[in-house]
Amino acid sequence: KNQVEQSPQSLIILEGKNCTLQCNYTVSPFSNLRWYKQDTGRGPVSLTIMTFSENTKSNGRYTATLDADTKQSSLHITASQLSDSASYICVVSGRTGGFKTIFGAGTRLFVKA
Amino acid sequence: EAGVVQSPRYKIIEKKQPVAFWCNPISGHNTLYWYRQNLGQGPELLIRYENEEAVDDSQLPKDRFSAERLKGVDSTLKIQPAELGDSAVYLCASSPANNEQFFGPGTRLTVL
Numbered sequence: 001k002n003q004v005e006q007s008p009q010s011l012i013i014l015e016g017k018n019c020t021l022q023c024n025y026t027v028s029p030f031s032n033l034r035w036y037k038q039d040t041g042r043g044p045v046s047l048t049i050m051t052f053s054e055n056t057k058s059n060g061r062y063t064a065t066l067d068a069d070t071k072q073s074s075l076h077i078t079a080s081q082l083s084d085s086a087s088y089i090c091v092v093s094g095r096t097g098g099f100k101t102i103f104g105a106g107t108r109l110f111v112k113a
Numbered sequence: 114e115a116g117v118v119q120s121p122r123y124k125i126i127e128k129k130q131p132v133a134f135w136c137n138p139i140s141g142h143n144t145l146y147w148y149r150q151n152l153g154q155g156p157e158l159l160i161r162y163e164n165e166e167a168v169d170d171s172q173l174p175k176d177r178f179s180a181e182r183l184k185g186v187d188s189t190l191k192i193q194p195a196e197l198g199d200s201a202v203y204l205c206a207s208s209p210a211n212n213e214q215f216f217g218p219g220t221r222l223t224v225l
Binding site: 034049102106 | 117121141153155156157158204206213214215217218219221
């Protein structure tokens with residue numbers, strides 16, 4: 001069973017609009033959750049990192065939220081730009097059978113002019 | 114500060130041929146990771162090194178894949194022989210003491 005599920009799989013929005021990406025996880029016990037942005041042909045780049053005690057973290061127009069009780073996280077992008085077109089990957093670290101880092105499959109975001 | 118360096122960026126080979134990828138992590142990062150990423154999927158861990166020791170290679174297909182990290186710095190990942198299903202992007206990442214990972218640009222492998 002995939003321990004990190006992301007939705008939607010892909011998303012198309014118009015430039016200037018907001019969007020929210022979802023991440024549900026079952027990794028337990030939980031250590032931290034990261035959101036990465038991966039441009040086409042590049043490696044993932046970290047956007048935010050949250051530990052158990054943090055429920056929101058911002059990085060410019062990116063705001064991540066975390067509900068450790070329901071094991072859900074979201075990434076909200078405000079006033080989208082064409083350069084936001086990328087894959088957004090949710091990554092959860094925890095101690096399940098040793099320290100593990102589990103990657104979601106990502107949400108592919110397309111921002112159109 | 115230089116990021117994680119990988120080479121080559123692209124490689125096209127015929128099946129049954131060998132191939133090798135090279136990674137130079139960020140200076141001072143003790144932990145090094147090799148991932149495989151298929152199209153439309155997240156990265157999947159192949160092997161993790163702490164200095165020169167492979168501490169997690171449970172997902173590495175050992176019949177054809179091998180890796181080494183001599184002197185605990187640079188690392189190479191080898192596939193011999195390559196199969197069609199090995200076509201993917203191979204990402205290298207490094208981190209300071211099992212913390213946030215910094216990724217290289219990846220090597221895109223195409224097996225014909």
